[in-house]
Amino acid sequence: MTTGTDHLRGPEEFYDAYVFDMDGTIYLGDHLLPGAARMITELRRREIPVRFLSNNPTKDPEQYAAKLNKLGLPTDIEDIANTVVTTTRWLQSNHPDAVVFPISEEPLKKALAKAGIRMSEDPEEIDIVIASYDRTFDYRKLQIAFDAIWFHKRAFLIQTNPDRFCPFPGGRGEPDCAAITAAIEACTNTKCRLNLGKPDPVMLTEALRGLDVRTEHAVMVGDRLQTDIQMALDTGMVSALVLTGEATADDVRALDADHTPTFVLDRIDRLVPASAWAELGWSENDD
């Protein structure tokens, strides 16, 4: 039986790109996790691309970059791939001429406008209804979606992310995108066609878009088995689970081979190969 930390091992080589979940992986609340800063700094020194993912479409990529900067991790906006970014990129690549109706907050609308995607509230010309995490959702928006999908029979439904609720510290939370998707599905008797957030592999495809990197040479790093790791497995990417957030070593032991991540790490800087630790003079006692 595996005990202690003897099952924890990192890769022996660097990969071509690294995609990171943020909460529980890079930081916890307002603190970077041990080793996060020096690991990202080392990847950047080697000019290896990094991307940071989030399912939350209520924030601009700028806000995530600002948070990472404030925590001591200098980050460019191009490195952030939240669902505002993945949804916009997917539309640009697959339906650049579609007229969309985003049921969303300002960040997604701003990104769509910047990308030249046409938005409309006229059900007769809407091709795609985008359900999102929208705290200004109301009956008027539901009616427009209903008319575009059911009455005019022209629009289809996609969603930014599949989360039922967004958890808050202290146990409360608020309804997330799944509630809005469900309302539209219920009245139109249709199914949402695509989800641009974790755990759908399209999120990783869009996060890596523009990088000349093969998915099997890239690593997805996260703290959740059902989202971060499952998405990596479904995409054919290398997967690394960090035990600094949700998943525990016991959770890993309970997995069958098909669901086991490539690497299980007690701290995130184990992604830097042990040989490089030696060259860099790193020890576990410092961050």
Ligand SMILES: [Mg+2]
């Ligand atoms: Mg997480």
